[in-house]
Amino acid sequence: MSLYATRRKNNAVATGLAWGAAIFGLAWLFLILGSLLFQGLRGLTPAVFTQMTPPPGSQGGLLNAIAGSVLMTGIGVAIGAPLGLLAGTYLAEYGRGTKLATVVRFVNDILLSAPSIVIGLFVYTIVVAPMGHFSGISGAAALSLLVVPVVLRTTEDMLLLVPGSMREAAAALGAPRAVIIGRVAYRAAKAGIVTGVLLAVARVSGETAPLLFTALNNQFWSTDLNAPMASLPVVIFQFALSPYKDWQQLAWTGALLITVAVLTLSIVARALSAGRRN
Amino acid sequence: MEAQAVRQTVKDRARALAGIALADRLFHATTRAAAVIVLVILGGVIVSLVHGSLPAMRAFGFGFLTSQAWNPVTDNFGALPAIYGTVVTSAIAMLIAVPVGLGIATFLTELCPHPLRRPIGVAIELLAGIPSIIYGVWGLFVFAPFVQTWVQPQLISLFGDVPVLSSLFAGPPYGIGMLTASFILAIMVLPFIASISRDVFATVPPVLKEAATGIGCTTWEMMRYVVLPYTRVGVIGGVMLALGRALGETMAVTFVIGNAHKVSPSLLAPGTTISATIANEFTEAVGDIYTSALIELGLILFIITFIVLAIARYMLMRIERNAA
Numbered sequence: 001m002s003l004y005a006t007r008r009k010n011n012a013v014a015t016g017l018a019w020g021a022a023i024f025g026l027a028w029l030f031l032i033l034g035s036l037l038f039q040g041l042r043g044l045t046p047a048v049f050t051q052m053t054p055p056p057g058s059q060g061g062l063l064n065a066i067a068g069s070v071l072m073t074g075i076g077v078a079i080g081a082p083l084g085l086l087a088g089t090y091l092a093e094y095g096r097g098t099k100l101a102t103v104v105r106f107v108n109d110i111l112l113s114a115p116s117i118v119i120g121l122f123v124y125t126i127v128v129a130p131m132g133h134f135s136g137i138s139g140a141a142a143l144s145l146l147v148v149p150v151v152l153r154t155t156e157d158m159l160l161l162v163p164g165s166m167r168e169a170a171a172a173l174g175a176p177r178a179v180i181i182g183r184v185a186y187r188a189a190k191a192g193i194v195t196g197v198l199l200a201v202a203r204v205s206g207e208t209a210p211l212l213f214t215a216l217n218n219q220f221w222s223t224d225l226n227a228p229m230a231s232l233p234v235v236i237f238q239f240a241l242s243p244y245k246d247w248q249q250l251a252w253t254g255a256l257l258i259t260v261a262v263l264t265l266s267i268v269a270r271a272l273s274a275g276r277r278n
Numbered sequence: 279m280e281a282q283a284v285r286q287t288v289k290d291r292a293r294a295l296a297g298i299a300l301a302d303r304l305f306h307a308t309t310r311a312a313a314v315i316v317l318v319i320l321g322g323v324i325v326s327l328v329h330g331s332l333p334a335m336r337a338f339g340f341g342f343l344t345s346q347a348w349n350p351v352t353d354n355f356g357a358l359p360a361i362y363g364t365v366v367t368s369a370i371a372m373l374i375a376v377p378v379g380l381g382i383a384t385f386l387t388e389l390c391p392h393p394l395r396r397p398i399g400v401a402i403e404l405l406a407g408i409p410s411i412i413y414g415v416w417g418l419f420v421f422a423p424f425v426q427t428w429v430q431p432q433l434i435s436l437f438g439d440v441p442v443l444s445s446l447f448a449g450p451p452y453g454i455g456m457l458t459a460s461f462i463l464a465i466m467v468l469p470f471i472a473s474i475s476r477d478v479f480a481t482v483p484p485v486l487k488e489a490a491t492g493i494g495c496t497t498w499e500m501m502r503y504v505v506l507p508y509t510r511v512g513v514i515g516g517v518m519l520a521l522g523r524a525l526g527e528t529m530a531v532t533f534v535i536g537n538a539h540k541v542s543p544s545l546l547a548p549g550t551t552i553s554a555t556i557a558n559e560f561t562e563a564v565g566d567i568y569t570s571a572l573i574e575l576g577l578i579l580f581i582i583t584f585i586v587l588a589i590a591r592y593m594l595m596r597i598e599r600n601a602a
Binding site: 018091108110114115116118125205206208259 | 529580
């Protein structure tokens with residue numbers, strides 16, 4: 001075979017493999033979403049939204065788990081997002097080039113991908129063990145620690161995209177630093193920061209590992225933050241691994257609900273940030 | 279009279295300016311405090327894990343790392359099976375995910391028709407957005423039975439007589455086990471490798487690629503001899519980042535690994551990982567030593583992932599600096 005033919009053949013094989021890789025990746029997405037729809041829709045009845053998690057063998061829904069998830073995610077984001085926003089502001093506005101900012105950025109990147117189960121262990125040792133019992137508030141605390149790095153990272157990135165000339169213009173009018181950041185930089189970076197918060201909500205609402213030994217689980221309706229609290233991911237974990245068919249069905253339905261919620265959030269977040277770029 | 283009014287105005291203005299300066303300083307201090315809290319969180323994680331593992335460290339010493347024991351009744355614990363499972367499943371996952379991820383990145387940057395680039399890119403990234411518990415449920419109910427019926431019997435009969443491979447693919451086809459967990463992990467980290475590689479591929483100056491095309495390189499040759507060497511550091515950084523995620527991944531693995539505390543040469547056998555052990559046993563752990571052993575496992579996991587992630591971030595920072 002001539003050199004030219006060999007090169008052409010190699011190229012065809014390589015590009016063919018790249019096409020194959022893309023199809024392979026997309027296939028998994030559709031396989032997973034397909035089985036979720038197929039298995040989850042079967043159990044999607046009004047009871048899912050109106051009844052509590054049942055004991056095996058009886059009728060029930062996921063109401064307490066949905067409420068627990070929403071409550072703990074909400075509190076986690078309410079604590080974590082402002083913290084991440086402020087820290088991100090420091091990195092982008094005040095700390096440029098300082099040693100503190102470099103170290104914080106590095107540490108934050110590590111926390112961003114650190115195993116969430118380790119965060120769960122941390123909250124267990126500083127909140128659950130001293131309190132002596134599992135609680136909703138410790139679950140929310142664990143989630144808030146996962147929110148911080150996501151919001152910090154996007155806030156910093158988005159503030160850095162705001163042109164310096166806008167800050168200079170405000171400064172020339174005599175605006176103090178805090179006002180420049182609050183009224184000019186934040187306003188310009190708003191869409192990006194909201195995207196970061198939405199991504200953080202999407203990330204933590206599916207988290208299971210840090211809730212296993214902080215919020216634990218609860219078979220009953222409870223909004224008491226000082227008591228164990230149900231959450232969708234933990235209920236899915238428990239029900240899917242159980243031998244009961246109706247529990248497994250509820251786990252599938254819960255999985256469908258959570259996936260739809262999370263993917264919707266991340267698509268909305270992406271649409272928002274795309275709108276800003278254009 | 280007039281002088282007094284002027285003095286008053288000056289005073290008012292000075293007070294207003296002092297107020298603004300104070301608010302300014304307060305805001306600055308608040309943001310810096312928030313940044314410091316991030317450091318405190320990391321420090322807190324390390325301190326609390328070390329503190330929590332002290333009882334186990336005292337009881338087992340360094341033998342904890344090499345012992346295969348896992349007996350809650352006699353309070354005798356060892357980390358070797360969990361560490362082995364963590365490292366082996368992640369390594370196999372990377373073997374699968376790296377070539378496929380690079381393939382996807384190549385496809386998206388070079389081959390994909392333009393109108394399809396964005397939707398396909400988003401679809402691949404959605405894979406990363408699916409919560410890990412979903413991979414677990416899907417892996418347990420859909421993927422594991424498929425592997426048990428179709429893949430594992432094939433592997434056993436195919437490699438049953440080959441010297442080394444026969445011990446890798448030995449034993450009954452359970453469906454769940456190390457190999458299945460590795461597959462699921464591979465799918466989970468695939469989007470990270472693909473999207474980071476795609477980002478670093480985008481840092482290659484177009485003129486380099488144009489030059490390659492200009493001297494008659496094929497797409498493959500351009501990727502192999504121009505793009506990959508140029509982006510080597512970034513690609514390795516992305517791969518390490520994905521490895522860090524694979525090492526710490528909990529729920530998906532917990533569902534499909536089988537949770538057996540032993541080191542077995544066969545990839546079809548059930549095993550365990552550090553995070554799966556913690557997830558399965560932490561709430562059932564009675565006694566200080568049991569809990570402490572699990573926290574020490576967490577500490578080991580944190581140290582391993584910290585090192586991997588730190589290297590990854592360092593490499594990615596280097597390529598960012600080059601791109602700037």
